[in-house]
Every structure is written in C-alpha cells, then in structure tokens.
Amino acid sequence: xxxxxxxxxxxxxxxxxxxxxxxxxxxxxxxxxxxxxxxxxxxxxxxxxxxxxxxxxxxxxxxxxxxxxxxxxxxxxxxxxxxxxxxxxxxxxxxxxxxxxxxxxxxxxxxxxxxxxxxxxxxxxxxxxxxxxxxxxxxxxxxxxxxxxxxxxxxxxxxxxxxxxxxxxxxxxxxxxxxxxxxxxxxxxxxxxxxxxxxxxxxxxxxxxxxxxxxxxxxxxxxxxxxxxxxxxxxxxxxxxxxxxxxxxxxxxxxxxxxxxxxxxxxxxxxxxxxxxxxxxxxxxxxxxxxxxxxxxxxx
Numbered sequence: 179x180x181x182x183x184x185x186x187x188x189x190x191x192x193x194x195x196x197x198x199x200x201x202x203x204x205x206x207x208x209x210x211x212x213x214x215x216x217x218x219x220x221x222x223x224x225x226x227x228x229x230x231x232x233x234x235x236x237x238x239x240x241x242x243x244x245x246x247x248x249x250x251x252x253x254x255x256x257x258x259x260x261x262x263x264x265x266x267x268x269x270x271x272x273x274x275x276x277x278x279x280x281x282x283x284x285x286x287x288x289x290x291x292x293x294x295x296x297x298x299x300x301x302x303x304x305x306x307x308x309x310x311x312x313x314x315x316x317x318x319x320x321x322x323x324x325x326x327x328x329x330x331x332x333x334x335x336x337x338x339x340x341x342x343x344x345x346x347x348x349x350x351x352x353x354x355x356x357x358x359x360x361x362x363x364x365x366x367x368x369x370x371x372x373x374x375x376x377x378x379x380x381x382x383x384x385x386x387x388x389x390x391x392x393x394x395x396x397x398x399x400x401x402x403x404x405x406x407x408x409x410x411x412x413x414x415x416x417x418x419x420x421x422x423x424x425x426x427x428x429x430x431x432x433x434x435x436x437x438x439x440x441x442x443x444x445x446x447x448x449x450x451x452x453x454x455x456x457x458x459x460x461x462x463x464x465x466x467x468x469x470x471x472x473x474x475x476x477x478x
Contacts, residue, residue: 229446247450266348274353285297312418420433
C-alpha cells in the first residue's frame with residue numbers, strides 16, 4: 179500500500195511559546211545555579227538558625243522559637259540603628275542620583291572619544307578596591323586632611339571641621355562607591371531612547387526643560403529604578419565603609435549583626451537581624467517598584 183504524505187501543520191501556540199522560553203532559561207541556568215548554591219542555600223540556613231535559641235539565652239536544642247525576632251523588634255538599639263541605616267541609605271541614593279543623572283546625560287551628548295574616556299574612568303572606579311578608596315577618603319576628610327587644609331587656606335573656616343568618623347564621611351564614601359552603579363543603568367536607558375522623539379518635541383515648540391520632563395525623564399525611569407535599587411541595597415548592607423569611616427554613634431545595622439556573629443558568637447540573634455534587614459529591604463524595593471508602576475506608569 180502506498181505511503182501517504184501527511185499534510186504539514188504549523189506548530190501550535192504552546193510549542194512556539196515553549197521554544198521561546200527554552201533559550202533564555204538555558205542561558206540563565208549558570209546564574210541561577212550560582213545564586214542557588216552561594217545565596218539561596220546559605221540564606222536558608224541563616225533563616226533556620228534565626229529560629230533557634232542561643233547558648234546565651236536558652237537551650238539551643240529546645241526547638242524553633244520566635245524569641246530572636248521578638249528581641250530584634252523590641253530592641254531600642256536595633257530600632258535606632260535601623261532608622262539611621264535607612265536614613266543614610268536614602269540620603270546616599272538621593273545624592274548619587276543628583277550627581278549621576280547629569281553625568282549620564284553628558285555621556286549621551288559627548289563625542290565618542292571623550293565618551294570612551296569617561297566610561298573607562300567609571301569602570302576603573304568600579305574595579306578599584308573599596309578599602310583603598312576608603313583610605314583615600316580618610317586622607318581627604320581627616321582633621322588635617324586635604325579638604326580641611328584647603329578650606330582653611332581660602333579662609334572659609336578658621337579651624338578644622340570634624341568630618342572623619344561621622345555620618346557625613348560614610349555618606350560621602352557610599353556616594354563615591356555607588357556612582358558607577360547609578361550612572362551605567364541610567365545611561366543605558368537613555369541610550370535606548372530614539373533621538374527623534376526629543377527632536378520632534380523641540381521642533382514643535384517645547385522648551386528643553388519641558389522636553390526633558392515629558393520625554394527624557396519618563397522614558398529613563400527604568401534605568402533610574404535600576405540604579406536607585408542597586409544603590410539602596412548596597413547602602414543598606416554596607417559594612418566595610420561605616421566600619422572604616424564611622425564611629426560607634428554612626429554604626430549601621432550590618433555592623434550590629436557582625437558584632438553578634440563574630441564577637442558575641444550569638445548566631446541566632448545575628449541571623450535574625452540579617453533576615454529582618456533582608457525582609458525590610460525587599461519590602462521597600464517592592465513598594466518603590468509599585469509606586470513607579472502605578473503613579474509614574476514606568477515599565478519596571
């Protein structure tokens with residue numbers, strides 16, 4: 179009996195959709211595996227540890243308890259340090275955004291050679307050691323440092339201002355560290371905007387300021403979102419910078435957690451502080467993303 183060739187049918191919607199997601203999942207597999215091994219798994223153990231008693235406050239084998247979280251939320255010290263950490267992180271984000279957005283706009287309008295030079299400087303700053311940069315700020319902000327000497331030489335101050343080992347020094351160093359993480363996402367978002375849209379707005383009689391507020395800024399909000407989230411997360415979890423440039427009166431929450439883990443050896447309490455910090459950070463990020471979507475109609 180002769181073979182009958184079956185008519186060809188186009189693949190169904192499900193098979194097309196399945197094929198569409200296979201390549202991205204395959205490309206993301208190494209990153210997902212890395213996050214699973216080096217982030218999700220340790221964090222899961224830390225969550226488990228936070229539900230235990232420590233040898234300092236009970237029987238470690240007594241079973242799961244919320245005692246460490248109750249101690250975290252009722253501690254006046256933790257409350258003060260958490261408020262300080264949040265306030266300094268918000269200030270860092272605001273100052274970094276104000277500095278970085280003009281830099282990203284400038285990069286968009288520069289000639290290719292000069293643009294490459296500035297981007298190279300940003301990448302070098304990103305790759306340089308955090309400790310080296312902090313020591314640089316120690317030299318600049320010290321009582322007899324470069325900044326105080328300069329201000330005294332031009333007559334603005336008569337005696338050195340106490341800048342080092344303060345919240346000001348921490349914020350300055352955090353801003354310096356965060357600028358590349360803010361500039362690059364904003365610049366990438368600006369780079370994707372068609373130049374013809376701004377040109378059309380200007381040709382129809384809109385001012386440069388109105389064009390910026392109506393076209394450039396709204397379309398760059400995804401980059402602003404990415405940069406501000408990175409800066410906020412880095413600031414909330416900062417440890418080395420406040421340790422080197424701050425003082426006990428300006429300590430941040432990561433230092434309190436490290437004190438419990440490394441000095442007091444109270445692992446459940448330190449784990450509870452870290453888990454609480456992580457939850458608060460993710461909650462703030464989710465609320466921020468919701469506001470951008472609902473109020474500013476940003477695609478984030």
